[in-house]
Amino acid sequence: MFGSTDSYTVPTTSTHCEPEQQATDMSCSKCEKKYKACIDNINERNTLHMDVAQSILFHLRKETRQTFKEKLLKKVCSLRNSRGGILVIHVTGRDQKFGPSLDRFDEVENDLSNMIEDDTPFCENYTRYWIDGCQGVESGAGHRYTDYILLHVSGSGSISTRDFNTYMPRYGSIIRPKARELAGVLTRVSTETKPHEENNVNKQEIKVKGREKKRLLSGYKSRDVQFKRLRLTDSQKKTETNDGNNIREQNINNITNKVMDRLSDYVTAFTKLTEGGAIYYGIEEEKGQEKERKKATRSQTGDGPPTHHYVVNGILMSPDMHEVVKANIMTDITENMLWHNEQGDKYGEDEINNLVEISFHSTSEAEVETAVGTAAGEEDTYVIEVRVKGNFRGIAFTSKTGPCADRLDDKKDTIAVDIKDWEKRIKLLQTNSPAQPVTSSPQAGQ
Known part of the structure; x- marks a missing residue:
């Protein structure tokens, strides 16, 4: 109290x-x-x-x-x-x-x-x-x-922050970081691993091929692996009654919007891991059948209780949609997020594209060719993988303005703390050095 x-x-x-x-x-x-x-x-x-x-x-x-x-x-x-x-x-x-x-x-x-x-x-x-x-x-x-x-x-001894706009990974979730945790991220000594080279120790291999019949995965969620359900709602499926081009465009938008929901949160969390991490869309927790539930309470979705297995459902889409969906996701990551290197300088678009990979994995038993060898309209089910490469050096934010931290100017008006000043003061938490009042004036993220 x-x-x-x-x-x-x-x-x-x-x-x-x-x-x-x-x-x-x-x-x-x-x-x-x-x-x-x-x-x-x-x-x-x-x-x-x-x-x-x-x-x-x-x-x-x-x-x-x-x-x-x-x-x-x-x-x-x-x-x-x-x-x-x-x-x-x-x-x-x-x-x-x-x-x-x-x-x-x-x-x-x-x-x-x-x-x-x-x-x-x-x-x-x-x-x-x-x-x-x-x-x-x-x-x-x-x-x-x-x-x-x-x-x-x-008064703060270093810097107070309303919202860090970045997350830390846990085995079962991602959470708001503590200021001292971010101080460790910003001051940690880089390993001998080359930049963005992944550390394969204890890394799971997620195989989705041949899972078109909703077979179970042997893998499980971890701090560097996340699975997300991705299904179109009944209202979104009504686009099937429209002309072909409209169906394709609306399905691309629906898939893109569902993938981008909280994607940036997970991306920032994966950047904190030496090995990086990946999130898979089209994989969800299996639910038991009605007869298996016995006295279990029916959930809002009408499914039974979880079996603690993960099942591959995939996302129905045609190969010619892949590049458009990928471009939409990467546009959101490069334009709406902020990436800073160890010196506090912004990463460019090309550098960010080299940090994040987006892949489409067919769930069919046989290899599915690209649109060059397959009819553009031929559909199959795919799992979308968004992977952040390992050993990222710097810090990533979910917002292009960076963290939300404020101070008073000489007129007692509230203004944003300059992000480079913010990073410098966060690092002081590692050394416990006292900080002077914030006096810089540029807006955060600039």
């Missing part, structure tokens, strides 16, 4: 926000004077404020609260990267019949904790409470609480 401290005392006279603004706005035009009055006796180098309607903070749907949370975390991140400070949050339209509980506000604790890069205790970095004495009402314990929440934010 948040730490506690003595409350600040603030003036008791103020105006209220307009009702229509309470429901639609997080920036009430009437809050500026009240905010200044409330912080007159707060001696902090950096003091920011924001507004949120009580209905958004405590009652409305998750999507609306997400917008508030994103704005909150951006301000907190900018304070941490500017020697710390105070964030005053005006809860507009507060119904004084409701008590002082801040349980719903405290749901952001995990996100705030993720911005503590040096593993110091949460209570040493954040303190929150209602500001005492401003439009307050007496609580049962005789204390006063108000419509202003004060969040005290301590």
